[in-house]
Amino acid sequence: MIHKAAAVAASLAIVANGAQPEAPAPVAAPMRDLEWGQINFLHTTDIHGWLGGHLQEAQYSADWGDYVSFVEHMHRKANEKGVDLLIVDTGDRVEGNGLYDGSDPKGNYTYDIFGQQNLDILCTGNHELYQEDTVAREHSITVPHFKKSYIASNLDYIEPETGNQIPQAKRYIKFKTKNQNYTVVALGFIFDFDRNANNSVVVPVAETMKQEWFQSAIREKPDLFVVIGHVGLRMAEFEQIFKVIRDENWYTPIAFLGGHAHVRDARRFDDKAVAIASGRYFETIGWLSVDGISKRKTDVATSARAGVTFKRRYIDNNVLGLQYHAGVDEKNFTTAHGRNVSRMITEARKALNLDHKIGCAPKDLWMTRAQYPSNASIFTWLEKKVIPDTVINEERADKPRLTIVNTGAVRFDIFEGAFTKDSTYLISPFTSKFNYVPDVPYAVAKKVLQLLNNGGAVFQAGHLDTKYLSIPEQMAPSPFLGKEPSPPPHVARPIFYDGEQAQRPLVEDEDGGDNDGDDEEPELVNGYTTKDDLGDDGDDAVHSPIKFYSVPNCIQAQVAFPEAGDPETVDLVFIDYVQPWIIPALKFSGGDYDTDNITVYTNATLTDVIAEWVGKHWTEGC
Ligand SMILES: *[C@@H]1O[C@H](CO)[C@@H](O)[C@H](O)[C@H]1NC(C)=O
Ligand SMILES: *[C@@H]1O[C@H](CO)[C@@H](O)[C@H](O)[C@H]1NC(C)=O
Ligand SMILES: *[C@@H]1O[C@H](CO)[C@@H](O)[C@H](O)[C@H]1NC(C)=O
Ligand SMILES: *[C@@H]1O[C@H](CO)[C@@H](O)[C@H](O)[C@H]1NC(C)=O
Ligand SMILES: *[C@@H]1O[C@H](CO)[C@@H](O)[C@H](O)[C@H]1NC(C)=O
Ligand SMILES: *[C@@H]1O[C@H](CO)[C@@H](O)[C@H](O)[C@H]1NC(C)=O
Ligand SMILES: *[C@@H]1O[C@H](CO)[C@@H](O)[C@H](O)[C@H]1NC(C)=O
Ligand SMILES: *[C@@H]1O[C@H](CO)[C@@H](O)[C@H](O)[C@H]1NC(C)=O
Numbered sequence: 001m002i003h004k005a006a007a008v009a010a011s012l013a014i015v016a017n018g019a020q021p022e023a024p025a026p027v028a029a030p031m032r033d034l035e036w037g038q039i040n041f042l043h044t045t046d047i048h049g050w051l052g053g054h055l056q057e058a059q060y061s062a063d064w065g066d067y068v069s070f071v072e073h074m075h076r077k078a079n080e081k082g083v084d085l086l087i088v089d090t091g092d093r094v095e096g097n098g099l100y101d102g103s104d105p106k107g108n109y110t111y112d113i114f115g116q117q118n119l120d121i122l123c124t125g126n127h128e129l130y131q132e133d134t135v136a137r138e139h140s141i142t143v144p145h146f147k148k149s150y151i152a153s154n155l156d157y158i159e160p161e162t163g164n165q166i167p168q169a170k171r172y173i174k175f176k177t178k179n180q181n182y183t184v185v186a187l188g189f190i191f192d193f194d195r196n197a198n199n200s201v202v203v204p205v206a207e208t209m210k211q212e213w214f215q216s217a218i219r220e221k222p223d224l225f226v227v228i229g230h231v232g233l234r235m236a237e238f239e240q241i242f243k244v245i246r247d248e249n250w251y252t253p254i255a256f257l258g259g260h261a262h263v264r265d266a267r268r269f270d271d272k273a274v275a276i277a278s279g280r281y282f283e284t285i286g287w288l289s290v291d292g293i294s295k296r297k298t299d300v301a302t303s304a305r306a307g308v309t310f311k312r313r314y315i316d317n318n319v320l321g322l323q324y325h326a327g328v329d330e331k332n333f334t335t336a337h338g339r340n341v342s343r344m345i346t347e348a349r350k351a352l353n354l355d356h357k358i359g360c361a362p363k364d365l366w367m368t369r370a371q372y373p374s375n376a377s378i379f380t381w382l383e384k385k386v387i388p389d390t391v392i393n394e395e396r397a398d399k400p401r402l403t404i405v406n407t408g409a410v411r412f413d414i415f416e417g418a419f420t421k422d423s424t425y426l427i428s429p430f431t432s433k434f435n436y437v438p439d440v441p442y443a444v445a446k447k448v449l450q451l452l453n454n455g456g457a458v459f460q461a462g463h464l465d466t467k468y469l470s471i472p473e474q475m476a477p478s479p480f481l482g483k484e485p486s487p488p489p490h491v492a493r494p495i496f497y498d499g500e501q502a503q504r505p506l507v508e509d510e511d512g513g514d515n516d517g518d519d520e521e522p523e524l525v526n527g528y529t530t531k532d533d534l535g536d537d538g539d540d541a542v543h544s545p546i547k548f549y550s551v552p553n554c555i556q557a558q559v560a561f562p563e564a565g566d567p568e569t570v571d572l573v574f575i576d577y578v579q580p581w582i583i584p585a586l587k588f589s590g591g592d593y594d595t596d597n598i599t600v601y602t603n604a605t606l607t608d609v610i611a612e613w614v615g616k617h618w619t620e621g622c
Contacts, residue, residue: 019053019061019062019063019065019066019319019342020052020053020055020061020063020342020345020346020349021346022055022355023053023054023055023061023062023063024055024056024057024058024061025058025061026058026059026061026062026318026319026320026321027058027059027318027320027525028320029059029316029318029321029524029525029527029541029542029543030524030541030542031321031324031325031540031541031542032313032537032539032540032541032542033325034287034289034313034315034325034540035289035311035313036078036081036083036289036291037083037289037290037291037292037293037309037310037311038083038084038180038182038289038290038291038292038293039083039084039086039177039180039182039184039224039255039289039290039293040078040083040084040085040086040287040288040289040290041085041086041087041088041226041255041257041286041287041288041289042070042071042074042085042086042087042088042285042286042287043087043088043089043090043257043276043278043285043286043287043288044067044088044089044090044278044282044284044285044286045089045090045091045092045125045230045257045258045259045260045277045278045279045280045286046090046091046092046125046259046260046262046279046280046281046472047089047092047093047114047281047282048092048093048094048095048096048097048100048127048280048281048411048429049093049094049095049096049097049098049099049100049101049107049110049425049429050096050097050099050281050282050283051063051064051097051099051110051113051114051282051345052064052097052099052345052349053066053282053317054281054282054283054317055422056415056417057283057415058318058525059316059318059525059527059541060281060282060283060316060317060318061317061318061319062317062318062319062322063341063342063345064113064114064116064117064282064341064342064345065116065334065338065339065340065341065342065343065344065345066317066319066322066333066334066338066342067117067285067317067322067338068116068117068335068337068338068341069322069333069334069335069337069338069339070285070322070325070326070333070338071085071087071117071118072335072337072338073326073327073328073333073335074325074326077326077327078179079179082179082180083179083180084177084178084179084180084182086120086121086177086184086226087117087118087119087120087121088119088120088121088122088226088228088257089117089119089122089123090122090123090125090188090228090229090230090257090258090259090260090278091122091123091124091125091126091127091128091190091230091259091260092125092126092127092128092230092259092260093110093114093125093127093128093142094106094107094110094127094128094134095127095130095429095430096127096281096411096412096425096426096429097281097422097425097426097429098349098352098354098420098421098422098424098425098426099113099345099348099349099352099354099422100425100429101425101429102352102353102354102421102422102425103348103352105133105137106133106134107134107137109344109345109348109351109352110348111137111141111142111145112344113341113344113345113348114142115141115142115145115146116337116340116341116344119146119149120149121149121151121173121186121188121226121228121257122142122146122149122150122151122188122228123150123151123152123153123188123189123190123228123229123230124138124152124155124168124169124188124190124230125190125230125259125260126190126191126193126195126196126230126260129155129190129193129195129196129197129200129202130195130196130197131197131431132197132198132199134197135157135196135197135199135200136160136199138168139157139168143168143169147169148173149173150169150170150188151169151170151171151172151173151186151187151188151228152167152168152169152170152171152188153171153172153187153188153189153208153214154189154190154202154203154204154205154207154208155167155168155169155190155200155201155202155203156168156200156201156203157199157200157201158198158199158200158201160199165201168200169188171187171213171214171217172185172186172187172188172213172214172217173185173186174186174217174220174222180293181295182222182223182224182293182295183220183221183222183223183224184222184223184224184225184226185217185218185220185222185224185225185226186225186226186227186228187214187217187225187226187227187228187229187241188227188228188229189205189208189227189228189229189230189231189237189241190202190229190230190231191205191229191230191231191232191235191237191260192204192205192237194463195468205237205240205241206240209240209241209244218244218245218248218249219248221249221252222252223252223253223293223294223295224252224253224254224255224290224293225245225249225252225253225254225255226254226255226257227241227242227245227254227255227256227257228256228257228258229241229256229257229258229259230258230259230260231258231259231260232258232259232260232261232277232472232475232476233256233258233261233265233266233267233275233276233277233478234261234265234267234476234477234478234479235260235261235475235476238256238258238267238269238275239269241256242254242256242269242270242273246269246270246273251272252272253272253273253290253293253308253310254269254272254273255273255274255275255288255290255310256269256273256274256275256276257275257276257277257278257286257288258275258276258277259277259278259280260277260472260475261277261472261473261475261476261477261478262279262280262281262471262472262473263277263279263280263473263478264277264278264279264284264286264314264528264530264532264538264539265277265478265480265530265532266312266532266533266534266538267532267533268310268533268534271307271308272308274288274310274312274533274534276288276312278314279314279528280472281412282317283316283317284314284315284316284317284528285314285315285317285322286312286313286314286315287311287312287313287314287315287540288310288311288312289310289311289312290308290309290310291308291309291311292307292308292309293308310534311534312532312534312538313538313539313540314528314530314538314539314540315540316527316539316540316541318541319333321540321541325540349422352421353421354420354421354422355418355420355421355422356420356421357418357419357420357622358419358420358421358423358424358611358614358615358618359419359614359615359617359618359619360417360418360419360618360619360620360621360622361414361415361416361417361418361419361614361618362416362618362621363376363416364376364413364414364415364416365377365378365381365413365414366378366413367379367407367410367412367413367471367551368471368473368548368549368550368551369413369546369547369548369549370549371549372549372551372552372555378410378413378414378427379407379410379551379555382405382410382555382557382610383555383556383557384557385613385617386609386610386613387403387405387557387559387609388557388559389613389616389617390604390609390610390612390613391403391434391557391559391573391601391602391604391609392602393436393571393601393602396436396438396571396601397560398560399438399439399560399570399571400442400558400559400560400561400562400567400569400570400571401436401558401559401560401570401571401572401573402445402446402448402449402556402557402558402559402570402571402572402573403434403556403557403559403573403574404448404449404452404554404555404556404572404573404574404575404578404582405554405555405556405557405574405575405578405606406452406469406470406553406554406575406577406578407469407470407471407551407552407553407554407555408468408469408470408471408472408553408577409428409430409432409575409577409606410427410428410471410606411426411427411428411429412426412427414427417622418622419614419618421611424607424610424611424614425607427607427610428605428606428607428610429607430577430605430606430607431605432575432576432577432605432606433575433576433600433601433602433603433604433605434573434574434575434576434600434601434602434604435573435574435576435579435598435599435600435601436571436572436573436574436598436599436600436601437571437572437582437586437591437593437597437598438571438599439569439570439571440569440570440571440572440586440591440593441568441569441590441591442566442567442568442569442570443590444586444589444590444591445569445570445572445586445589445591446570447585447588447589448572448582448585448586448589449554449556451585451588451589452466452469452553452554452578452581452585453466453552453553453554454466455467455553458584458585458588459581459584459585461584462580462584464580464581464584466553466581467553469553469554469577469578469581470551470552470553471551473548474550474551478531478532480530480531480532524542524543524544525541525543525544526543526544526545526546527539527541527543527544527546528543528546529543529544529545529546554578571601572586573601575606579595579598582598583595583598
């Protein structure tokens with residue numbers, strides 16, 4: 001059922017007082033309702049520091065304070081209905097937004113802001129594990145803050161003082177739900193990740209499931225298993241866990257909440273086990289409800305008969321939608337606590353000077369919304385403009401070179417308009433520098449890119465999978481990906497923040513109402529049109545579809561080449577993340593190099609060189 005109630009509120013087109021002052025006015029859309037069950041989940045994943053919301057995309061402009069307010073209202077609603085609501089986050093809270101990456105130490109503000117939400121179950125993502133200091137902060141700040149709800153089923157921490165290897169948090173938790181008194185056993189995993197810093201240990205999922213504690217956990221006979229994880233739904237790990245739990249518990253419903261792939265998705269394992277993934281970057285708040293749960297202890301036979309139903313919805317992080325679902329009008333939406341959290345974010349953004357303008361983007365540049373190569377592709381822009389001009393080692397400047405960057409190093413699009421300090425972190429938050437092998441025969445060097453992009457046997461010896469070079473959306477794709485319908489004839493252009501018209505409403509009507517009364521549907525905004533195992537009605541807001549294009553694992557800039565003919569040798573420059581793949585690729589191509597032959601090309605990061613280029617070239621227009 002689709003409602004247009006939110007549209008009415010939208011016509012007021014003012015920024016709700018919770019969201020950030022720079023946020024564009026939220027946009028209205030026809031809405032699908034949330035369907036409640038006995039146990040309901042609100043789920044975030046892969047927030048990557050975006051606690052301030054999307055300041056250039058009106059349909060995702062609510063902030064973490066708005067979410068705190070929303071959860072308060074939803075808890076009240078759950079209590080009124082006599083059902084339960086559990087709040088979940090599945091990791092990758094760090095890296096990818098100036099609010100996290102812009103401070104020294106990183107996350108100086110975000111841990112506290114994130115910690116304001118009352119979470120019932122949370123776990124760790126791979127981004128909490130790349131750097132030793134991030135692992136340590138997670139252990140010393142977030143784990144104790146959420147000591148009742150943080151789960152680390154397959155993750156250990158190595159204490160720096162003693163060298164002891166200890167569980168990073170609880171292995172699992174068991175609790176009774178507040179209103180329905182259901183017994184829940186919750187587990188929390190990270191996928192079989194192997195590039196973690198050495199003060200952490202990721203135990204492969206298959207091995208974890210042989211451990212004694214796990215074997216007793218799955219024999220606890222709860223009414224519901226909840227398996228959360230920083231795991232893509234189409235990766236192998238959840239399926240492995242499903243099989244082992246199901247073998248021991250034929251009738252118990254299992255709710256999986258995952259992430260990592262940055263997509264909206266739902267997967268049905270059987271009629272009593274469903275998984276959802278709730279997008280990325282705090283664009284999406286996932287909703288999963290489970291109904292028809294029976295109390296196991298009282299009557300095993302009913303368990304066998306009971307029909308469990310799962311419903312899911314992907315909520316746009318849009319204040320109007322949140323108000324709509326909460327059933328609270330704009331005036332009553334922001335709670336005292338939510339307002340405080342929004343204020344914390346505003347103050348942090350100000351202290352970090354995230355709005356500092358570096359330049360003005362003349363047009364939108366897309367990761368996957370434009371074809372690569374093309375003028376609208378951010379990768380073509382990096383390859384043709386940014387890298388040739390800025391990734392330079394002065395002593396080698398005249399040497400022909402091939403510079404390789406993996407597409408996964410880029411995390412977000414560029415929107416026409418102000419390009420700020422924050423933008424640099426949104427696009428590439430990573431600390432990777434550029435390394436190189438000098439004077440590689442061109443015949444050898446020129447084969448490397450193709451190997452990185454095609455993968456295959458070359459990398460098997462090192463257990464390297466080239467999919468990790470690509471963007472998360474492409475690593476374990478849903479069978480529905482790439483099957484979006486073509487846009488309807490009158491597609492609205494996305495309403496992006498353009499600096500001067502920050503408050504432009506989607507419904508182009510200045511006097512605060514739509515002329516034809518309340519019957520008119522708001523114009524559809526471009527957005528997700530998700531298809532998953534449960535159907536095509538998952539998105540809470542009805543969008544017009546966006547087309548997504550696939551990208552290669554790596555791109556390559558060819559710089560300082562001779563006017564005519566091929567160079568004899570080149571410097572093979574690459575972002576250091578790619579190094580483990582570079583050595584076998586060179587060997588396969590006939591170049592016997594190892595780490596001894598690799599040195600630093602420039603200490604600048606991709607973030608640095610982008611900022612430098614924008615400051616020099618995008619000087620006019622906003
Ligand atoms: C870290 O945050 C505190 C306030 O929470 C502030 O006093 C301090 O200046 C911040 N430091 C940096 C380097 O951002
Ligand atoms: C849950 O348990 C409490 C007491 O422990 C009881 O008052 C309440 O009626 C129970 N609710 C349900 C739905 O069983
Ligand atoms: C991790 O490796 C670094 C250097 O690579 C070393 O300094 C540090 O002691 C190691 N830490 C642990 C916990 O092994
Ligand atoms: C909303 O706020 C108004 C006044 O600000 C109050 O009269 C009304 O009862 C509130 N509604 C709800 C549902 O709390
Ligand atoms: C909001 O912040 C103020 C001042 O920091 C504090 O006194 C108050 O208790 C906070 N309110 C809530 C609901 O968190
Ligand atoms: C891309 O940009 C170049 C230079 O600005 C221009 O010559 C070319 O026509 C553009 N191509 C497309 C497809 O727009
Ligand atoms: C790589 O470095 C080693 C040690 O410096 C050197 O002996 C070897 O010749 C280098 N390999 C190539 C192919 O240049
Ligand atoms: C990179 O930084 C290191 C340590 O500060 C320095 O020794 C080295 O010379 C730098 N390399 C380049 C290419 O700038």
